[in-house]
Amino acid sequence: MFVTEPGSSPVLRLGAASFGYSDQVVVSHVDLSVDPGDVVALLGPNGSGKSTLVRGVLGLADHLGGDVEMFGVPRDRFTDHTRIGYVPQRHSLSASVRATAEEVVAVGRLPHRPWWRPASATDASIVREALATVGLADRARTDVATLSGGQQRRVLIARALAAQPDVLVMDEPTAGVDLASQHVLADVLHRLAARGTTMLIVTHELEALELIVNRIVCLRDGVIDFDGTPAAYAAHELAHEAGRHHHVHVTAPTRGDGRGPLRSPQVVRGRTGGDHA
Amino acid sequence: MPDFLAYGFMQQALLAALLVGIAAPLVGVFLVQRRMSLIGDGMGHVALAGVAIGLLTNTQPVLTALVAAVVAAVAIELIRLRGRTSGDIALAVMFYGGIALGVVLISRSSASSPANLTAYLFGAILTTSSSDLVIFAGLAVVVLGVTLSLRTRLFAVANDEEYARATGMPVTALNLTLAILTAVTVVVSMRVVGLLLISALMILPNATAQLLGRSFRTALGWAVVVGVLSSVLGVVGSFYAGTPSGGSIVLLAIAAYLVVVIVAAGRGRLAAVRHRRAERHDHEHGPDCGHEAVEHDDHVDYVHDGHRHAPHEGHYDEHAGHDAHVPTGGTP
Numbered sequence: 001m002f003v004t005e006p007g008s009s010p011v012l013r014l015g016a017a018s019f020g021y022s023d024q025v026v027v028s029h030v031d032l033s034v035d036p037g038d039v040v041a042l043l044g045p046n047g048s049g050k051s052t053l054v055r056g057v058l059g060l061a062d063h064l065g066g067d068v069e070m071f072g073v074p075r076d077r078f079t080d081h082t083r084i085g086y087v088p089q090r091h092s093l094s095a096s097v098r099a100t101a102e103e104v105v106a107v108g109r110l111p112h113r114p115w116w117r118p119a120s121a122t123d124a125s126i127v128r129e130a131l132a133t134v135g136l137a138d139r140a141r142t143d144v145a146t147l148s149g150g151q152q153r154r155v156l157i158a159r160a161l162a163a164q165p166d167v168l169v170m171d172e173p174t175a176g177v178d179l180a181s182q183h184v185l186a187d188v189l190h191r192l193a194a195r196g197t198t199m200l201i202v203t204h205e206l207e208a209l210e211l212i213v214n215r216i217v218c219l220r221d222g223v224i225d226f227d228g229t230p231a232a233y234a235a236h237e238l239a240h241e242a243g244r245h246h247h248v249h250v251t252a253p254t255r256g257d258g259r260g261p262l263r264s265p266q267v268v269r270g271r272t273g274g275d276h277a
Numbered sequence: 278m279p280d281f282l283a284y285g286f287m288q289q290a291l292l293a294a295l296l297v298g299i300a301a302p303l304v305g306v307f308l309v310q311r312r313m314s315l316i317g318d319g320m321g322h323v324a325l326a327g328v329a330i331g332l333l334t335n336t337q338p339v340l341t342a343l344v345a346a347v348v349a350a351v352a353i354e355l356i357r358l359r360g361r362t363s364g365d366i367a368l369a370v371m372f373y374g375g376i377a378l379g380v381v382l383i384s385r386s387s388a389s390s391p392a393n394l395t396a397y398l399f400g401a402i403l404t405t406s407s408s409d410l411v412i413f414a415g416l417a418v419v420v421l422g423v424t425l426s427l428r429t430r431l432f433a434v435a436n437d438e439e440y441a442r443a444t445g446m447p448v449t450a451l452n453l454t455l456a457i458l459t460a461v462t463v464v465v466s467m468r469v470v471g472l473l474l475i476s477a478l479m480i481l482p483n484a485t486a487q488l489l490g491r492s493f494r495t496a497l498g499w500a501v502v503v504g505v506l507s508s509v510l511g512v513v514g515s516f517y518a519g520t521p522s523g524g525s526i527v528l529l530a531i532a533a534y535l536v537v538v539i540v541a542a543g544r545g546r547l548a549a550v551r552h553r554r555a556e557r558h559d560h561e562h563g564p565d566c567g568h569e570a571v572e573h574d575d576h577v578d579y580v581h582d583g584h585r586h587a588p589h590e591g592h593y594d595e596h597a598g599h600d601a602h603v604p605t606g607g608t609p
Contacts, residue, residue, distance in 0.1 A: 058443040081445035088439050097310045097483070099436060100492040107433040111444045116426055135563040138570070138577040139588065143491060146589075156440075163444065180561045 009072035010035050011167045011198050012057060017066035019049075019056025025064055026052040027222045034167070034200060039193045041209055042202045044219035050202045051089065053219065054169050058086055071166070082111045085165030087156045089172040089202075095145035101155045102140040105130055108162030130158040134188050150181020154188060167198040174208045182208050281516050289410045290402040290469075290512050290522075296417035297466045297478065298508030302486070302500035303424050304462045305479025307455055309487075310435040314480045316353060316456075319372035320463045321472035323349035325379030328397050328467075332386040338397075339412055342467065346460035349375065354456045358449065400471035400523025402512055409468065416465045420458055431455055432493060469508065471523035478504060481530040488541045503533050555586045555593040562586060562593070 012034040020026040027049035034040055044050040055061035057068060059075070068075035071083060085108075108130070109123045131137050134154035139147065144155055153173055160168055173189070174182055189212050193199065203209060206216070216233040218226035226236050281287045308314055327345025331338030349371060356364040383394050396404060424431070434441045434451045442448045459479075466475040482503035483496070490496025511526030518525070562568055562579040569580040578585040578596050586593040 060439060060443055079445065081443070084443070086440060086443040088437065088443070090437070096312050097306060098487055098490055098493055098496045099432075103432070103493050104436065106429070107436065107440070108444075110429060110433055111446065115430060119429070135561075138563065141492065142576075142588070159440070180558075184561050184563070 010069075011038070011071060012200070013067070013069040013072075014057075015067035015069075017056070017068050018064040019052050019061050020064050021052075021062055023064075025222070026061070027056065027219070029066065030224055032217065032224065032227070034198065036166070036198050037196055038215055039197075039199045039213045040201065040215045040217055041206055041213040042200060042217050042219065043204065043206060045204065048219040049222040050219045051171055054171060054200065054202055058084065058169065082163045083166045085160030085163050085168045087153075087160045087168065087170040087173060089175065090152075090156065098143050098145070100141050101131060101136055101144050101147070101158070102127060104144055104155055105158045105162050108159040111163060126164065127158075127162050130161040131155075133161055133191065134158045135184055148178060148181055150177035150185055153177055153181075154185060157188065161192075167200065168192065169200045171202045172204070173201060174203060174205050186212065281513060286403060286407075287516060289407055290405070290516075291509060293402055293405075293410055293413055293417075293469050294508040294512040294522075294526075295505060296414055296421070297462075297469045298505035299501050300417050300420045300424070300462050301466055301470075301475065301478040301508075302482040302504035303428075303497070304420065304455070304458050306483045306486075306493075306497055306500055307431045307435050308459065309480060309483045310432070311455075315476060317459050317463055317479050318473075318476035319353070319368060319375075320346045320349050320460050321467070321475050322372040322379075323375030324460075324463055324467065325397060325472050326375040326382070327379075328472075329379040329382030329386065332393075333382055337412075339409055339464065343416075343461065343464045345375070346464050347457055350456035350460035351453065354449075354453050357452075395521070396471075397467060398471050398473045399521045400467070400469050400474065400526070402469045402522040403516065405468040413465050413468065416461055420461050420465065423454070424458055427451070427454065428497075469512070469522055470526055471521070474523040474527045477527040478508065478530060481527070481534055482507065485530075485534045485537045488537050503530065507533060552589075553595040555581070555584075555595045558593075562588065 010033045012032070014030050014032040016029045016031060018025050018028040018030070030053065042050045042053065052061050056063055057070070057075070063075055070078045071080065073080070105127045106119060106123065109119060109126060112123070113119075128137065128140065131140050134157050136151060136154055136158065139151065144152055147155065157168070157170070157173065160170075174185060177185060186208055189199070189201075189209065193212050193214075201209060201213065206213075210230065213230060216226065216228060216230055217224060218233070218236075226233060228236070282291075305314075305317070308316055324342040324346040327342035328338040330336070330345070331341035334341075352371065353368060356367050380394070395401070430441075430446065430451055431454075433446065434448050434455075438448055441451075462479065463472065463475050466478065470478050482500040485503045486496045486499035489499040507530040508526050511529050512522050514520070514529070515522040515525040558581075560566065562570075562581075566579065568586075571578045571580060571585065573585070573587065573596065576587055578587045579593075580586075581593075585596040587596045588594075
C-alpha cells in the first residue's frame with residue numbers, strides 16, 4: 001500500500017518555490033524533486049527554514065512564489081490530502097482531556113470518509129495495524145498523556161500511517177526523545193523504509209537516522225546548500241570544514257557522486273552533530 | 278410514582294433538564310479540550326443583552342438571546358483566528374459590555390422585575406412557559422445531533438489543529454460550528470441553569486469525568502451521566518426546597534466532583550503505597566521485544582528475568598506474581 005510504482009510522477013516537485021508567513025519570506029527559490037522510494041533527510045541549523053519548507057508544502061505556511069506540485073498536481077488544486085502523512089513536531093500531545101493512543105490514531109482515518117459516516121471495522125483494523133507498525137499495539141488503550149515522549153511521537157507516526165499515505169512528512173521525529181525510544185523509533189523508520197515508503201524527514205540530528213536515509217538535502221539561510229547521497233554529504237561537510245580553515249571557496253559536490261566518506265563515519269558524524277545542533 | 282411527576286410543568290421541566298444535562302457536557306468537553314473552558318460564560322454574558330433587547334422590544338427573549346449569543350460566538354472565533362494579544366481585551370470588552378447592557382436595559386423595561394432578571398441569570402425552570410420549552414427542546418435536539426455526528430472531527434481539531442489543517446479538514450468551519458453549538462447550548466440552558474451558571478454545567482461534569490474515564494469516549498459517557506444526574510436531581514431538589522434550579526444543579530455537580538476527587542485521591546494514595554517501580558532499563562518492552570507477554574486485566578505484563586514488568590507512564594512497575602523480587606525503585 002505504501003509502494004508507488006516506478007515511473008509515476010514525482011511525489012513532490014518544487015520549482016523556484018518560496019515560502020514564509022504573510023509577507024516574510026523564509027525559504028526562497030527552492031528547487032527540489034522527491035521521487036517515490038526516496039528517504040530524504042532535510043537538514044539545516046535552527047532558523048534555516050526547514051520546518052517552513054515542509055509546512056509550506058502542506059499548506060500550513062504561505063506559498064509566496066514559484067511552483068509546488070504534489071503527485072503532479074499544483075499545490076492550490078491538490079485535494080488528495082490522504083496521500084500525504086504528516087507527523088508534526090510536537091513535544092507532547094494535548095493532555096487537557098483523556099485520549100487513548102487508539103483514539104488519536106483513529107483521527108488519521110477521518111479524511112477517508114464523509115462526516116456522517118461512522119468508523120467501520122476496516123478503519124478499526126487499519127488503526128490497530130498502524131499501532132502495531134510503530135510497536136505500540138499493547139498500548140492502544142493507554143492514555144497518550146501517560147506515554148513517554150518517544151512513544152507519543154510514535155503515536156503521531158501511527159496516526160499518519162493510518163491515513164495510508166504515499167509519502168510520510170515528518171518534522172523532527174527524534175527531537176527530545178529518550179535513548180531507548182530513539183532505538184525503537186529508528187527501527188520503525190527502518191521498517192518503513194524497507195517497505196519502500198517515501199519519506200521526507202526534517203531533522204537536525206542526522207545521527208539517529210543515518211542508516212535509514214538515502215538522500216540528504218541541506219538548507220542554510222533559506223536556500224538549498226546541498227542535495228546528494230549521505231556519502232557525498234560527508235565529503236561536502238569535510239570540504240566545508242576545509243574551506244572554513246583555509247579560506248578557500250569549495251563548490252558543493254552534487255547528488256550521487258557515489259564516493260565514500262573521506263574519513264571514518266564516526267568522525268564525520270561528530271562534526272555533523274555539532275554543525276546542526 | 279413520585280408526587281412531583283403529577284404536575285405537568287414538572288414533567289416539562291424534567292425533560293428540559295434531561296436534554297440540557299446531556300447537551301451541556303457533550304459540547305463542553307471540546308471547550309475543555311481546547312482550554313477554552315470559560316468561553317461559555319462570556320457567551321452567557323452577551324446573551325443577557327439579547328434577553329434585555331427582547332424584553333424591551335416585546336420580541337421573544339429566547340430568539341434575541343440566541344441571535345446575541347451566536348453573534349458573540351462568531352466574533353470570538355474571528356478574534357481567536359487573528360491571534361492578536363489584544364484579542365483578550367476585546368473579549369473582556371464584549372463580555373462585560375454584554376452583561377452591563379443587559380442589566381441596564383432590563384431595569385428600563387416595564388415588563389420585567391428584579392425577579393425576572395434573577396430568573397435569567399440563575400435559572401427558574403419551574404416558571405418557564407411551555408411554548409418556550411418547546412423551542413428549547415427543539416434546539417437541544419439539534420445541538421445533540423450536530424455534536425454527536427461531528428464528535429470525531431471536533432475531537433481531531435481540538436486535539437491537533439495543525440494536523441487537521443494539513444489533512445484538509447475544514448478547521449475554521451468546525452471551530453465556528455463548535456462556537457455556535459456553545460452559543461445555542463448557553464441559550465437553551467438559560468431557563469434551566471441560568472446565564473451566569475451554564476458554563477459550570479458544561480465544564481464541571483467533564484472535570485469529574487476526566488477522573489472516572491480512561492479514554493475520551495468513556496470520559497464523555499461519564500460526563501453525560503454526571504450532567505444528567507446533576508440537572509435532573511437539581512430540578513427535583515429545587516421543586517421541594519423552593520430554590521432556583523440553576524444554583525441547585527451546579528451545587529450538585531460540584532458535590533459530585535468533590536466526592537470523585539476525594540475517592541480518586543484515596544485510591545491514588547493506596548496505589549502509590551503498592552506501587553513498586555521496576556529496575557531501570559533502556560530496553561522498551563513491546564510485542565516483538567523477546568520477553569514473554571502476559572495479559573493482565575487491562576494491560577500487558579512482560580516477564581523479565583522471572584518477574585513481571587507492567588508499563589506505567591514513562592517507566593515499568595513490578596507486578597507481584599512469580600516471585601518476591603525486591604524492586605530497586607522507591608515511591609513514584
